[in-house]
Amino acid sequence: MSRPIDTPVLDRPAANGAPAGGPRRRRPARPPQDRAGYLFLLPWFIGMLFTVIPFFASLYLAFTDYNLLNPPTWIGLDNFAEMLRDPLLHQSLKVTFIYTFVSVPLSLAAALGVAMLLNRGVRGLPVYRAVFYLPSLLGGSVAIVLLWRYIFGLDGIVNAFLGWFGIDGPGWTTDPDYALTTLIVLHIWTFGSPMVIFLAGLRQIPGMYYEAAAIDGASRWRQFRSITLPLLSPIIFFNLIQSLISSFQTFTQGFVMSGGTGGPAGSTLFYNLYLYQQGFSQFHMGYASAMAWMLLVIIAAFTAINFLAAKYWVFYDN
């Protein structure tokens, strides 16, 4: 059953003087309910201006040399050409890509795994859900990153634990070979928000499919492969896109962990952190704007690829 969206329920024939039985025309004045709606939206529209104006300003600035203090000067594509040559930019891309492509699949797998465990009718589900969700709320916060720095410090809890087994642990946050790994683990730990979405999705799968499969003798793995995954695929797809986008934009973790430097030795120099350094430490705001637009292009490209690939693996029930 469907109702055409563009036929407002309120659009009844006008009472005063409209030719009865004639062709239905839209009244020139909007119904008062519409006006109220727009009125309520007004704060959002005003708020939008603060987003839209900088949005287009940054597009312009991307093609300029702008040091914040003097008026921007147009330099065409120079900023983008510079990106091809800038070794630190390449380093920041490398860090961001490694971070994204390792942590996103792992955190989605963790989210799905925990969601399936919780979906087996655990008592006190809301409590567990809240407990597992908690890290997502905290994971991006400064306090937690600082706490992790202590846990993973040279004399931290992790190394004390390893010490019991005679292992001399490295400085997990100070050694350039391990700092990014530590951040990836921190990210995987914050699987709460995809988990909640997975949990809701799992609830939608009718139990009868599993019953029927069980009667036919399908193993649990088989049920997972042939029922859970296909029926959950739109949700997986949604979570994948969401996680990719947010992961490409990582900033806080790298900033706090390294005190804003992207160190040790550039190993946590996330793209957005480098963008921030360029804009605010080195006064290269034109270059920083160009970088922001490049990130948009990169994210759009990956999202587009995902949508194209989705045809082959995402299954819609309706």
Next chain:
Amino acid sequence: MVLSRRNLVKLAALTGLGAGLTACGRGFGGGGDGSEGGGVQLNMVWWGDASRAQKTQAALDIFQKKNPGVTVKTEYQDSGPYKDKLATRFAAGDPPDLMMMRMDSLREYADRGALLDLNRHTGAVGVSGLSESVKSLAAVGDKNYGIASGLNTIGFVVNRTLTEKYGVKIPDGNTWGWKDLATFAREISEASGKKVYGTGFEPATLANIIVYTRQRGEDFYTSDGRLGISEATIVAWFEMVEAMRKEGGFPPAGFFENIGGGAEQSYLAKGTLASQIIPTNNFLSYNAAAGGNLALLRMPGETTEKRRGQSIDTPALWSIAAQSKHQAEALKLLDFLINDPDASKATGTTRGVPANAEVAAEVKPSLPHDDQVATDYLIALQKEDLPRAYTYPPGSSAIASSLESIATEVEFGRQTPQQAARAFLDAGRKALGG
């Protein structure tokens, strides 16, 4: 929850759009050029903590009493966000009248005409009480874009409690060399069974390597704004630190964490380091945190190398915006902060020893004992003949981060000092544009 294809596309498109639309929305107080009762309101910004705020306000209260009709609205915050905020305010055409300026940001602003040339206003701000090296801190060519808000330098502090405990003699702080430091550090580490490392400092901290560079007869930044440090000096610096690390006098790789924080969180306070380099204006807080038995030494090598390396520095400059609408009043406030003993009595040494030597001498007796030690150290240093240091050229923040990066590469043995030195010079030349 019904996810149709269409809804999903919409959702994803919305979040994708959100990705591009990240706006930086940090709140920011506007400039204060509103007038109250016909008077002038100055806007003054600085970085620091609550205790500095209290002292600063005390000084401003005196200024306002002495100058009826001028009110000062101040804003302060941590140094990190301060930097962003200042840049944003200039970009918005709403700069503060008087501001605290980092040495390494000075020319980013000054070279673009954003700051007032104080040499054209010497009548308004007296500089007769400043020594030549203090006057030259913010000098670019024949112009001057700031005055030191206070003076400091770096010094070596040694924890006497630890040296007595382990029976190690502290070298003579006026004549010791880098070799003496290495010997001292090794002795402490050995005597303590490596529970305490003899010494430790960040080889990537500019102030540290600059002293060493100057001692070798080179300027880190030259008068024409280039990198003057030679490859050989960078190599020697890192080799010296790595040699101490190998002997055990210096902590292992990964030991120093970027935890920030003040004296309380320092390794000196924790008792894991017997000596380290500190800015002298922090002597009081380090001494309090480390048990009150610190000795303040000069940097090693001051008499054993080619020439003197230490210099008179400032934690921050006071600068005035070229666009300030109340320049006369801002200059008056600056003059008060620099030359009026009442101002320095109120602020103490929160920004270092008063830049004006007469004021410093007058204020000294009212300071706590440890601040007097640091003040004496600096007064003595000012009387000596030190080679001139030059302002940090624009691009120096990129140089600082590059130095930090290569220091880590060396620390973990991923690059030899030679490779690191070459990489640093390449990056440095590029950052300075040529």
